[in-house]
Amino acid sequence: MTQRTLSVALVQQRCGDDLKANLEASQQAVREAAAGGARLVVLQELHRSRYFCQTEDPAVFDLAEPVPGPSTESLGRLAAELDVVIVASLFERRAPGLYHNTAAVLDSDGSLAGRYRKMHIPDDPGYYEKFYFTPGDLGFEPIETRVGRLGILVCWDQWYPEAARLMAMAGAELLIYPTAIGWDERDTEEEKDRQRQAWTMIQRAHAIANGLPVLSCNRTGFEPNPNRAEPGIQFWGSSFIAGPQGELLAQASTDDETVLIADIDLGRTEEVRRLWPYFRDRRIDAYSDLTRRFRD
Amino acid sequence: MTQRTLSVALVQQRCGDDLKANLEASQQAVREAAAGGARLVVLQELHRSRYFCQTEDPAVFDLAEPVPGPSTESLGRLAAELDVVIVASLFERRAPGLYHNTAAVLDSDGSLAGRYRKMHIPDDPGYYEKFYFTPGDLGFEPIETRVGRLGILVCWDQWYPEAARLMAMAGAELLIYPTAIGWDERDTEEEKDRQRQAWTMIQRAHAIANGLPVLSCNRTGFEPNPNRAEPGIQFWGSSFIAGPQGELLAQASTDDETVLIADIDLGRTEEVRRLWPYFRDRRIDAYSDLTRRFRD
Numbered sequence: 001m002t003q004r005t006l007s008v009a010l011v012q013q014r015c016g017d018d019l020k021a022n023l024e025a026s027q028q029a030v031r032e033a034a035a036g037g038a039r040l041v042v043l044q045e046l047h048r049s050r051y052f053c054q055t056e057d058p059a060v061f062d063l064a065e066p067v068p069g070p071s072t073e074s075l076g077r078l079a080a081e082l083d084v085v086i087v088a089s090l091f092e093r094r095a096p097g098l099y100h101n102t103a104a105v106l107d108s109d110g111s112l113a114g115r116y117r118k119m120h121i122p123d124d125p126g127y128y129e130k131f132y133f134t135p136g137d138l139g140f141e142p143i144e145t146r147v148g149r150l151g152i153l154v155c156w157d158q159w160y161p162e163a164a165r166l167m168a169m170a171g172a173e174l175l176i177y178p179t180a181i182g183w184d185e186r187d188t189e190e191e192k193d194r195q196r197q198a199w200t201m202i203q204r205a206h207a208i209a210n211g212l213p214v215l216s217c218n219r220t221g222f223e224p225n226p227n228r229a230e231p232g233i234q235f236w237g238s239s240f241i242a243g244p245q246g247e248l249l250a251q252a253s254t255d256d257e258t259v260l261i262a263d264i265d266l267g268r269t270e271e272v273r274r275l276w277p278y279f280r281d282r283r284i285d286a287y288s289d290l291t292r293r294f295r296d
Numbered sequence: 297m298t299q300r301t302l303s304v305a306l307v308q309q310r311c312g313d314d315l316k317a318n319l320e321a322s323q324q325a326v327r328e329a330a331a332g333g334a335r336l337v338v339l340q341e342l343h344r345s346r347y348f349c350q351t352e353d354p355a356v357f358d359l360a361e362p363v364p365g366p367s368t369e370s371l372g373r374l375a376a377e378l379d380v381v382i383v384a385s386l387f388e389r390r391a392p393g394l395y396h397n398t399a400a401v402l403d404s405d406g407s408l409a410g411r412y413r414k415m416h417i418p419d420d421p422g423y424y425e426k427f428y429f430t431p432g433d434l435g436f437e438p439i440e441t442r443v444g445r446l447g448i449l450v451c452w453d454q455w456y457p458e459a460a461r462l463m464a465m466a467g468a469e470l471l472i473y474p475t476a477i478g479w480d481e482r483d484t485e486e487e488k489d490r491q492r493q494a495w496t497m498i499q500r501a502h503a504i505a506n507g508l509p510v511l512s513c514n515r516t517g518f519e520p521n522p523n524r525a526e527p528g529i530q531f532w533g534s535s536f537i538a539g540p541q542g543e544l545l546a547q548a549s550t551d552d553e554t555v556l557i558a559d560i561d562l563g564r565t566e567e568v569r570r571l572w573p574y575f576r577d578r579r580i581d582a583y584s585d586l587t588r589r590f591r592d
Contacts, residue, residue, distance in 0.1 A: 119579050119582060120577045120578075120579060121577065122577065124571070124573070135579070139582055140582065140585075156577065159504070159505060159572065159574050160505070160574065160578065160579075161457030161458075161461065161501075161505055162457075162461070162578065162579075162583050162586060163579075165457065165458070165586065166582075166583070166585055166586065169585060169586075169588065169590050169591045170585075170591045171591065171592070194541045194542075194543045195541070197542070197543070198504045198541050198542045198543075201497050201500055201501050201504065201542055202501045202504045202505060202542070204497055204501075205457075205497050205498045205500075205501030205502075206501075208455070208494045208497060208498045209455060209456070209457055209498060245490045245491070245494050246490075246493070246494045246497055246498070247490050247493070247494075275420070276455065277420070278455050278456065279589075279590065281416045281417065281418065281452070282416075282456065282458065282589070283415050283416060283431065283456075283458075283459075284586075284587045284588065284589060286415060286435055286436065286462075287458050287462070287586055287587050288587055289436075289462055289465060289466075290458060290461065290462065290465075290580075290583050290586045290587070291580045291583045291584055291586070291587075292465065292580065293575075293578070293580055294465050294575065295465045295466045295467065296467070
């Protein structure tokens with residue numbers, strides 16, 4: 001089988017209140033990634049701002065922007081200049097009162113290759129996303145780019161094997177998860193460790209189940225809760241790049257801002273799928289209950 | 297939430313050519329597990345014999361037995377004597393020319409609580425199961441016992457998130473995988489490590505995705521290939537018990553015969569599912585393609 005090496009980079013960063021500074025830091029990191037040889041650069045979830053879902057505040061919708069819009073234009077110019085594909089994660093304003101958590105892909109000619117609207121929306125203490133984001137209506141469709149067909153999913157999607165499977169079945173060549181997840185300092189160290197390990201493990205398992213590389217890009221740093229009723233979130237970083245057997249190729253630390261670069265071999269997928277031919281044996285005759293809520 | 301502790305045991309054993317000796321070793325291990333406090337004892341896949349699927353040989357069908365039959369009678373008596381639930385894994389003869397890879401559950405009163413017929417059947421060099429086993433036709437149904445509703449799946453099923461999800465949706469309280477998987481000595485140490493890690497990881501991920509404990513019971517020891525054309529299989533043991541966040545509670549070594557015992561708290565599932573409410577947010581409106589073979 002033919003080797004097909006792709007150099008990929010994840011930008012794990014801290015975000016502050018200054019939107020312009022956040023974007024400039026992302027852009028600087030993309031330049032660094034390109035200088036390091038990366039052809040595909042993934043930014044973390046909602047990298048333009050602090051993770052604003054710690055509270056429910058109608059004024060926050062002012063942060064939303066159209067797609068295409070200012071961020072995709074700016075990042076598109078950068079993609080073309082550097083000849084890289086950029087996966088951005090934006091707060092999309094689709095219509096007044098209708099907003100999405102959207103990944104936008106800038107192809108290496110600067111054009112908008114496509115978008116994915118986060119399908120699974122969480123809502124937990126400190127992650128009040130159901131207030132802000134309408135669940136995606138574009139389904140699980142890979143985005144065609146000059147470096148391959150990208151299966152982009154966002155954060156909470158990462159806990160759903162169904163999402164990874166559907167992307168793989170639709171022809172994705174790699175799975176990509178922009179993410180914002182962290183710790184509540186009131187949890188014990190043991191609980192924190194279980195959570196971070198579970199997060200890594202389930203995404204590596206999507207690589208295994210589907211024979212695809214997985215790129216997961218998380219934010220880092222502490223962000224206080226604007227309400228001060230809650231302690232805020234310590235984002236746990238740990239962004240990683242895994243191969244199609246789930247093997248770790250590179251992983252960032254929990255605390256450092258990082259441009260994490262690794263080479264992946266897209267040709268390895270067929271090799272692995274010949275050894276572990278899960279797609280051959282799926283019992284599609286017995287899976288119809290997967291579209292039910294529960295069996296009771 | 298109420299704690300509901302269940303002591304469980306996995307019997308990781310070597311098998312030889314002597315069927316009677318294999319069964320006696322299993323029974324001895326069940327006694328040891330019960331003496332150690334276990335109320336649920338899981339035997340490895342096809343524990344009555346060597347893993348016979350290394351070759352395709354019509355004479356091997358002589359090993360098959362009816363269910364209920366001699367093995368379930370013998371293990372049922374033991375279950376009643378010791379007041380434990382036993383998960384057995386048998387080569388079921390259903391009709392002349394129709395055989396299954398079947399898990400049979402003996403309840404603690406000695407009765408046959410139910411059976412699960414392996415749904416996903418592998419076929420890879422050294423694992424010629426499609427020759428021997430008709431794919432299961434009982435679907436993904438938990439088996440009700442005095443210690444809980446057991447979601448039993450077998451070996452190759454463990455690579456399918458669909459199977460784990462369907463068992464969880466049908467009300468399983470724990471997932472149980474009798475297994476026979478090992479290394480080909482011709483593989484590099486790195487490849488062997490990737491395989492064993494992937495095997496552990498994907499099953500722990502089923503625990504995470506579904507908020508359920510996972511018990512995986514693998515055989516150990518080297519079994520030569522009767523044809524001598526292939527080098528045989530070094531079964532990698534590593535049987536483990538994981539909690540509903542995927543955390544390892546106990547794991548056996550690769551090489552030792554072990555009765556692995558741990559306490560699991562069945563009450564923890566609801567606690568975990570309140571923190572990580574994946575079932576709430578499944579996009580069942582967008583999952584219908586899961587019953588397709590592929591999207592092309």
